[in-house]
Amino acid sequence: MKEVKLINKKQCDEVFKILFQTWPQAQCELLHNNHFQLLIAVVLSAQATDKSVNKALEPLLQQSPFFSAADLIEMGEESFLKVIKSIGLAPTKARNCFKLAKILQEKYLGDVPLEREKLEELPGVGRKTANVILNVLCNLPTMAVDTHVERLSQRIGLVLQTKDRLKIEEELLKRVPQKYAVKAHHILIFHGRYHCVARKPKCELCPIEHLCLKVGVTH
DNA sequence: ATCCCGAGGG
DNA sequence: CCCTCTGGAT
Structure with a gap:
């Protein structure tokens, strides 16, 4: 029993x-200055500590405070992979982030859609990630x-x-x-x-x- | 169910 | 050494 x-x-x-x-x-402890940076950080935080994500992204955000989807596309997947190399599952995450950035550019003018269905369509974004985004950016319960x-x-x-x-x-x-x-x-x-x-x-x-x-x- | 897979802690 | 870390896609 x-x-x-x-x-x-x-x-x-x-x-x-x-x-x-x-x-x-x-509160959210992932470093970010805009919606796109938060989305990337949350995707990178899968099976990784937020500390390791912040450590990897800090130099990039220091150099480029307004880092956007367009900036990620411009720097390219390989360069981004080098930036996040120290985070677990890096190759998969780099690919997802790059594809994700392109989709945001093409469909949403570079913005992060704040709707569950649209978020979960993005590569590397599942239910958990969408919930974090909606909670932090929209104060939804x-x-x-x-x-x-x-x-x-x-x-x-x-x-x-x-x-x-x-x-x-x-x-x-x-x-x-x-x-x-x-x-x-x-x-x-x-x-x-x-x-x-x-x-x-x-x-x-x-x-x-x-x-x-x-x-x-x-x- | 299994694969992706690096750093930090104990 | 082993376990854990704000999972997602196949």
Whole structure:
């Protein structure tokens, strides 16, 4: 018999209240000066730390603060690959970013479309990336389910056990208090990145330890 | 289900 | 050494 590991609605509200107080500064940490740069950064951040993405892009953005789709097309895929070489999955990402830039130029005058369907048509952009873009640029209450959000959701007991990220997203959106709907994604990211880490979570120091079910945590 | 694949941490 | 990092396309 499979035990249902889930905290109740009241506990869920408390979790977000405490986490919001713990991480009031939670926000996107990817370097960017415009919509295009954010889109590129989010695409590059797949299976990579935001630190590694910032480290690779910083010199480029320093030299070219208004770096745009047109600029990426002009510099070429090979040159861009050299820039992002230190990031994992670089060849695939360079190809996707270059193709993406060309599509933006041809279809949207170089702008980033702020609609889910159009975003997800772009190479290298899936549901998670689209959710981040819509959240950061439009302040929409989307829930991008990445490795952190998936881990914390299961661990704390915010959602039922499943590897289906769309299901996790839907369940989370139902359970997150309205007040924190827009911030919730980054609140979870910060807690996952800096505290409730994958391997050795710092449970002794955790502000929600009394509420957490610690599903799968073995010390 | 499997492939893409580099740096940083433990 | 092994695991992890704001996944996506096939």
